Amino acid sequence: MKNSTLIKGTAAIAVGAALLLGGGGTLANWNASASTTPGTIVAGDLNVENVAAGTWTDRNGVTIANIANYTVVPGDKLTFTQDLKVTLHGNKMAAKIETSGVNNPNNGFTGTNVTVSPVSLKVGTAAVVNPLVASTNTQTVTATVTFEFSANTADRIDVGATYKFNTVGFTLTQVNSANDGLS
Numbered sequence: 001m002k003n004s005t006l007i008k009g010t011a012a013i014a015v016g017a018a019l020l021l022g023g024g025g026t027l028a029n030w031n032a033s034a035s036t037t038p039g040t041i042v043a044g045d046l047n048v049e050n051v052a053a054g055t056w057t058d059r060n061g062v063t064i065a066n067i068a069n070y071t072v073v074p075g076d077k078l079t080f081t082q083d084l085k086v087t088l089h090g091n092k093m094a095a096k097i098e099t100s101g102v103n104n105p106n107n108g109f110t111g112t113n114v115t116v117s118p119v120s121l122k123v124g125t126a127a128v129v130n131p132l133v134a135s136t137n138t139q140t141v142t143a144t145v146t147f148e149f150s151a152n153t154a155d156r157i158d159v160g161a162t163y164k165f166n167t168v169g170f171t172l173t174q175v176n177s178a179n180d181g182l183s
Contacts, residue, residue, distance in 0.1 A: 044090020044134070048097070048172035051140060054082035074113075075151035079144055084170055086132060086141045093134035093174070097121060099145050100169040108161035113153045117146040119170070131175050143170050 056064040059077040064070045072078065080102075088095055099119050107114070121128045122142045132141065147163065 044093055045087050046090075046093065046095055046172060046174055047085075047087040048170060049085045050170075051083035051085050054080055054168065056080055072147075072149045074149055074153040077146055077148045079146045080168060082143050082168070082170065084141045084143055085138055086135075086172065087138045088132055088134045088172075089136075090134055094131045094176070095172045095174045096131040097141070097143055098171050098173065099143075100171055101167045102145055102147075107163040109149070109158050109163050110153075110161075113150045113158050114163060115146075115148045115150070117148075120144045 056067045056070070057079050058064060058070075064078070067078075070078070084097070086095075086097075097119055102116050119130065120143070121130050121132070122144070123139055128141070145168070149158075
């Protein structure tokens with residue numbers, strides 16, 4: 001009789017388990033959730049604008065009224081200066097200012113006789129490094145590019161040659177900031 005009761009009990013447990021697992025019932029799981037308000041992400045800003053028309057000066061700092069009417073001779077060094085309004089807002093923001101329209105591959109000068117410098121930058125009277133880093137305010141940055149006609153130009157090389165600067169422009173391009181852990 002003991003075996004019969006044991007078998008009936010085991011069968012009842014098996015049927016109950018089968019009903020629960022087969023969809024006749026449910027197995028409960030505990031769960032909980034929580035939410036928070038993490039805030040709003042705001043994008044920064046990067047912009048560059050001309051403040052006024054740029055100016056050309058000669059080696060002695062004398063302003064050249066119309067560069068199209070100026071004729072260079074070997075040893076001349078001309079400087080183009082442009083004030084730029086630069087906006088760089090954002091954590092870890094850094095941007096490089098570069099020139100466009102100054103290295104014309106179709107100019108008439110022999111390449112070894114002409115040097116066009118990379119852009120140099122100042123804020124006020126202080127030189128600043130390129131790339132620039134973020135600032136809380138829009139700042140005026142003075143960009144300078146020089147064109148130098150080599151004093152070592154021999155004979156009559158490059159007599160009557162032209163160097164067309166097209167439209168000198170300045171481009172502000174975001175770069176990885178040194179403090180963001182990227183390279």
